[in-house]
Amino acid sequence: MDPVYLDYAASTPIDPDVLDVMVDTYKNVIGNPSSIHSFGRQARKVIDDARHTIAKYIGARSREIVFTSGGTEGDNMAIIGAALANQKYGKHIITTKIEHHGVFRTCEYLENQGFDVDYLDVDRTGRISLDQLKEKLREDTILVTIMFGNNEVGTIQPIREIAHLLAGRRTLFHTDAVQAFGTVDMDVKDTPIDLLSMTGHKIGGPKGIGFLYIRDGVHIASFTHGGDQERKRRAGTQNVPAIAGLGKAVGLVADDLSDRIADCLKVRKTLLQTLDRSDVDYRINGNPEHFLPQILNLYFPGTHVETLLTKLDLEGVAVSSGSACTAGSVEPSHVLTAMFGEGAPETQSSIRISFGAGSTPENVAEAGTIIARSVRELTETGRAGERL
Amino acid sequence: MTQSPGHTRVVVGMSGGVDSTVAALLLKQQGYDVVGIFMKNWDDTDENGVCTATEDYDDVVRVSNQIGIPYYAVNFEKQYWDRVFTYFLDEYKAGRTPNPDVMCNKEIKFKAFLDHAMALGADYVATGHYARVEKRDGKTWMIRAQDQNKDQTYFLNQLSQEQISKVMFPLGDLEKPEVREIARDHHLATADKKDSTGICFIGERNFKDFLSHYLPANPGEIRTVDGRLMGRHDGLMYYTNGQRQGLGIGGPGGPWFVCGKDVEKNILYIAEGKHHPALYSQGLIAEKVNWISGEPEEKVFHCTAKFRYRQKDRPVTVHILPDHRIEVVFDELEWAVTPGQSVVLYDFDACLGGGTISTVLNQGTDAELDFVDSAQI
Numbered sequence: 001m002d003p004v005y006l007d008y009a010a011s012t013p014i015d016p017d018v019l020d021v022m023v024d025t026y027k028n029v030i031g032n033p034s035s036i037h038s039f040g041r042q043a044r045k046v047i048d049d050a051r052h053t054i055a056k057y058i059g060a061r062s063r064e065i066v067f068t069s070g071g072t073e074g075d076n077m078a079i080i081g082a083a084l085a086n087q088k089y090g091k092h093i094i095t096t097k098i099e100h101h102g103v104f105r106t107c108e109y110l111e112n113q114g115f116d117v118d119y120l121d122v123d124r125t126g127r128i129s130l131d132q133l134k135e136k137l138r139e140d141t142i143l144v145t146i147m148f149g150n151n152e153v154g155t156i157q158p159i160r161e162i163a164h165l166l167a168g169r170r171t172l173f174h175t176d177a178v179q180a181f182g183t184v185d186m187d188v189k190d191t192p193i194d195l196l197s198m199t200g201h202k203i204g205g206p207k208g209i210g211f212l213y214i215r216d217g218v219h220i221a222s223f224t225h226g227g228d229q230e231r232k233r234r235a236g237t238q239n240v241p242a243i244a245g246l247g248k249a250v251g252l253v254a255d256d257l258s259d260r261i262a263d264c265l266k267v268r269k270t271l272l273q274t275l276d277r278s279d280v281d282y283r284i285n286g287n288p289e290h291f292l293p294q295i296l297n298l299y300f301p302g303t304h305v306e307t308l309l310t311k312l313d314l315e316g317v318a319v320s321s322g323s324a325c326t327a328g329s330v331e332p333s334h335v336l337t338a339m340f341g342e343g344a345p346e347t348q349s350s351i352r353i354s355f356g357a358g359s360t361p362e363n364v365a366e367a368g369t370i371i372a373r374s375v376r377e378l379t380e381t382g383r384a385g386e387r388l
Numbered sequence: 389m390t391q392s393p394g395h396t397r398v399v400v401g402m403s404g405g406v407d408s409t410v411a412a413l414l415l416k417q418q419g420y421d422v423v424g425i426f427m428k429n430w431d432d433t434d435e436n437g438v439c440t441a442t443e444d445y446d447d448v449v450r451v452s453n454q455i456g457i458p459y460y461a462v463n464f465e466k467q468y469w470d471r472v473f474t475y476f477l478d479e480y481k482a483g484r485t486p487n488p489d490v491m492c493n494k495e496i497k498f499k500a501f502l503d504h505a506m507a508l509g510a511d512y513v514a515t516g517h518y519a520r521v522e523k524r525d526g527k528t529w530m531i532r533a534q535d536q537n538k539d540q541t542y543f544l545n546q547l548s549q550e551q552i553s554k555v556m557f558p559l560g561d562l563e564k565p566e567v568r569e570i571a572r573d574h575h576l577a578t579a580d581k582k583d584s585t586g587i588c589f590i591g592e593r594n595f596k597d598f599l600s601h602y603l604p605a606n607p608g609e610i611r612t613v614d615g616r617l618m619g620r621h622d623g624l625m626y627y628t629n630g631q632r633q634g635l636g637i638g639g640p641g642g643p644w645f646v647c648g649k650d651v652e653k654n655i656l657y658i659a660e661g662k663h664h665p666a667l668y669s670q671g672l673i674a675e676k677v678n679w680i681s682g683e684p685e686e687k688v689f690h691c692t693a694k695f696r697y698r699q700k701d702r703p704v705t706v707h708i709l710p711d712h713r714i715e716v717v718f719d720e721l722e723w724a725v726t727p728g729q730s731v732v733l734y735d736f737d738a739c740l741g742g743g744t745i746s747t748v749l750n751q752g753t754d755a756e757l758d759f760v761d762s763a764q765i
């Protein structure tokens with residue numbers, strides 16, 4: 001049996017149409033987009049077209065899109081850039097306890113640099129409370145950074161409500177949309193978000209490219225200095241073929257967002273039905289209403305996440321715990337810890353399954369059968385071990 | 389077990405060193421379904437975020453890719469702390485000199501890790517230890533390694549029949565230089581990596597500094613075996629029998645050697661000259677004795693023993709006592725036998741098992757040396 005890939009939240013295979021565009025760009029577009037000759041103009045057109053496609057999809061203007069190397073760079077640029085540019089108004093930042101490390105550790109870094117950071121709690125489904133956000137807001141709050149959809153448990157935050165709550169204030173609102181982009185409709189015209197970061201490789205685009213949306217009128221400090229590219233907000237020659245690929249990938253999302261959502265929901269249901277039929281004990285970690293369709297985080301009581309992940313890989317099912325590794329070994333997830341408490345069994349016994357373009361009811365059912373069997377074997381040996 | 393190698397899954401405990409790398413390579417060459425797993429047993433992340441485990445794991449990643457096997461990691465920090473490190477500290481508190489490697493093999497590498505491997509569908513686990521496992525008369529025996537200089541059966545004396553029947557030691561028939569040679573021939577990234585030394589969780593750090601983080605040092609008197617006050621010690625835990633360095637005793641006479649401790653009175657006893665009678669003993673009592681291939685039928689028998697790693701075998705007579713204890717009587721006087729260390733018994737090439745030295749018997753030939761018995765029981 002070929003291994004089944006169910007870790008699309010970590011990275012997706014590149015869409016063949018995207019690859020075609022990139023290969024074509026590598027072959028035929030040789031100039032530097034900043035050059036004034038015909039070759040330069042040709043390259044410039046490629047990135048402008050991509051910028052236009054992206055801007056149109058999220059309801060922005062082209063000049064509001066800055067290309068980055070991906071989600072983490074976008075998060076760093078937005079948060080540090082906003083903090084440095086606005087420190088004259090205050091040094092208070094609000095984020096959550098369940099952010100991706102790209103945001104979480106950037107906030108910790110700023111804390112070490114003398115900024116004051118509040119980390120909002122989440123409930124057992126992974127949602128923040130707007131009331132707590134209101135309580136924490138201060139006169140000197142310069143930035144609120146809250147992720148759109150969580151990468152581990154898939155919970156979607158009340159982004160629209162947060163954006164409107166902050167709309168009348170000087171406080172900037174950044175959202176890390178890396179995981180939500182591609183399965184959630186997002187429109188920065190309707191929802192007054194100031195800064196939004198995303199990456200290409202979660203939506204069938206290439207790795208190493210992404211963008212940061214910066215609302216017109218929002219000033220952030222730049223931390224790459226050099227040429228005037230990206231309206232001086234990110235110096236350095238643009239990665240033209242990757243940008244072409246990103247534009248294509250976003251264009252494809254725009255064309256069939258609702259199909260993608262439906263496909264994910266379908267295989268998600270297949271997986272849950274397979275588990276139900278096999279009579280294995282599990283619970284879903286996440287919010288039953290506000291969730292990303294491609295992410296399914298499951299708690300299997302009595303298993304140990306490291307053993308389960310290793311066993312599943314050896315059996316040909318690639319899933320993840322969604323959390324960080326040190327020296328290859330899985331650390332308890334800060335997201336599950338925020339949801340269930342320090343040392344809670346959910347933090348020791350949960351895995352993340354995520355779906356994408358290559359997920360079919362057939363291979364997902366097959367994976368579900370293997371997952372159920374593995375969980376059963378591990379919990380049985382576990383019980384046998386206790387008896388001894 | 390008549391399965392073909394291709395259908396036999398062997399999980400190799402990989403440390404990132406040359407020995408476990410070559411163990412994995414040899415098994416792979418023999419056609420086994422090899423899986424490499426790195427154990428993270430200790431968090432030594434320093435203030436710069438640097439951790440030796442990360443570097444070792446990076447080596448596991450590189451060599452696993454070279455060999456062509458899947459690799460994973462598993463975290464046993466909690467088990468190591470509870471079952472090895474706690475014992476280590478408790479032994480020091482009791483004035484003994486523990487052997488954490490013996491306990492790590494018993495509780496972690498061949499228990500927690502073995503269980504983990506079995507849960508992953510392993511038929512065997514393998515490590516880069518220098519030792520051999522052989523089936524003889526329906527039992528599994530632990531046999532000394534080909535390389536007598538590297539033989540590690542001393543550290544494996546606490547393993548049970550059940551444990552060793554699931555173990556492979558691919559390096560047992562090789563000499564260490566051959567192992568390095570194989571690694572070089574295959575251009576393995578760890579071919580010239582330095583062997584790890586000392587206790588794994590202390591590494592290259594200063595032992596005294598390390599221990600002082602976990603145990604309060606209680607300074608006290610240093611006395612000769614005939615009661616003369618000679619100086620002050622920094623805490624009994626920093627000294628072990630036969631130790632010469634770090635006593636800080638100047639003046640005429642010497643050299644001075646540690647020959648015993650009185651934990652209750654917090655006195656360190658020393659003796660003058662390497663061949664002072666107080667440094668010699670005639671026998672020992674060991675507890676928590678494990679018989680790898682079953683307890684011998686005779687209650688009194690003659691065999692050979694080691695009281696420390698890499699020591700030459702000594703002829704001894706063993707008396708099996710109740711409660712997993714043995715009395716070991718030496719054919720000849722033995723120098724600096726140390727409570728807390730392992731006594732390991734051998735019948736020619738077979739390692740019979742061993743136990744923890746609890747009491748050293750008839751230390752010294754002088755009647756006035758009775759202090760030791762009261763101090764060390």
